Amino acid sequence: MTDIQQLLTEIQQEAQSAEFPIDEPVYRAAGLEPTQPILYAGNLESQLCFFARDLGKDEVFARQPLYGAAGKLVRLGLYRSMYGKEPSDDRDLQTVLDRVLFTNTVPYKPPGNKAYSEGVKKRFRPFLERLLVFHWQGNQIITLGNEAFKWFFPYAAKGVAAEFFEGSDRYTASLQVTLQAKDNQGNLHQRVVTLMPLPHPSPLNQQYYAQFPQMLQQRLAEIRD
Template sequence: MSDIQELIAQIHQEAQRESFPVDEPIYQEAGLDPLMPILYGGNLASSLCFFARDLGKDEIHAQQPLYGAAGRLVRQGLYRAIYGKDSTNPQELQAILQHVILTNTVPYKPPGNKAYTQAVKKRFRPFIEQFLVFHWQGNNIITLGNEAFNWFEPYAPKGTLKTFFERKDRYSATIEINISAQEEEGKIQERLINLMPLPHPSPLNQKYYGQFPTMLQERLATIKF
């Protein structure tokens, strides 16, 4: 197994250790093991990561993060930023996976549309840390929504992210933080990242949904693909 496949196997093993809420019927519809994680989509060598809350129904069937309605907005924006034009079909949109990593706070789909509890996020945090620090090679992370942004709170001095998020320019400004992960022998390794929050591009997010494509293009203009 490659290193990333070993990490996925470790997550699978942890999921089997003790039960937690998983939307099993959706996995069964897709013919998938509900405890097999869908950790990421994209290119580990990319400079940019999109970090969202958790998986939805469309993501399970596609076995990729950010594949549903919100994901299509992100993918269309990426395609436009990279290729200078709009994509004409879903297959064409897959090209963006060469230039980005897509992942979530937890690599499973919760029942309904409810966020995972802090306890579940904490349980799988070490694996997401390892993914971001040891396997992904970039240093720019665009978070989608408050849950995804707040996941990074433990890596900044107390109150730092809260203060940043209270700024009026939070969706255009960038904050640097050191994320960390523990190696097998116990050594802690750190990586400096640029954290760039955006609102979640859900149609339910009426305040920002219409503005999201423009906000995304402004973020992507600062990234070298």
């Protein structure tokens, strides 16, 4: 197994090996090489991971997943749960990173607001597997939105995750899946994690946006330290 810096290096090498859509103007404006991955933010020893779709403009500038409008809603909910009060400013919200891990299906920003294709997700999937199996120490994952939850379909028995997500209780129920990752010697490692889906907290998601803070608090109440 390798350290996290080696993983980041290998992700960048993969990104440089063949072209795929990256929102290069945003990276240039942020002073970043477009193939530099923004893989995660937070504490690799935390019990809880938030898994979202992909990066936005704010995330590239901050060099952290879940930093924009949706991410701020997540961070605000975490802060309220942790401290039982409102934050004084955005710097207070950064303290939640001590207790959580943030990551995405792909560690790059696609042009516009379009999700990455399955082909791009497949290219970077092995690196996310290694992050979650080898480097992160927790076992509880809150997925944000459909694309984030569907990323985990391959780790459940055929049809099980899809059937779960069709259920009316998908945002209150949980599903165990078995993640898999190969080390540099080709040995397969596994880890059982619990998925706790939530809708994506985007202002465009009118069906759930107003309910999201309460739904998040209900999920956080389930977390085992």
